[in-house]
Amino acid sequence: MKPTLIIVGLGNPGSSYEHTRHNAGFRALDALHASFGGGEWKEKAKVLSVVSEIAIGEVPVLLAKPTTFMNRSGEAVSKLLNFYKADPSFQLLVLSDDCDLKLGEIRFRNEGGPGTHNGLKSVVEHVGEMFPRIRIGLGNAPAGTDLAQWVLSVPQAAERDQLERALKEDLTRTVKEHVLGSAS
Helix, strand or coil: CCCCEEEEECCCCCCCCCCCHHHHHHHHHHHHHHHCCCCCCEEEHHHCEEEEEEEECCEEEEEEEECCCHHHHHHHHHHHHHHHCCCHHHHEEEEEEECCCCCCCEEEECCCCCCCCHHHHHHHHHHCCCCCEEEEECCCCCCCCCHHHHHCCCCCHHHHHHHHHHHHHHHHHHHHHHHHHHHC
16 A cells, blocks of 8 residues: 555654653554554564554555654654655654643644654654644643653553543544545
């Protein structure tokens, strides 16, 4: 399948990172996978990602979880775009966490800078700023807390439930609107 859209969720591979705040991009892909009936997840070494295919409406979509670590996400995104000969300005959508947005807030932008997010910085370094992205709010780290340690920690059950609800409802709706709106 040649995808019309590649959706990349940013996160860190491995079970020790699976439930951390910083893996909201991977969990967002899992929510889309569940909502749109995705196929099996398969590791594709040539694109440095674990991928699955879904369809949103009639639009073929490739979901991709980079197997690089967060700070090298751009390498996987670049390989995906090159392999599928995709234009990042309209055939890429990147999903990432954002600790400057309130917990569960979903923010779509067509382009822009990476802010302080190292995964987005890596993507921008490899493909430029002209790609759509959705930021997933984690809320602010508690005062006096090391930000890196906090984003790599596991949220409390109530926070996790709120985030999962936002991914299942708000993120899924936002992605569907983006995909079907850009397909017409």
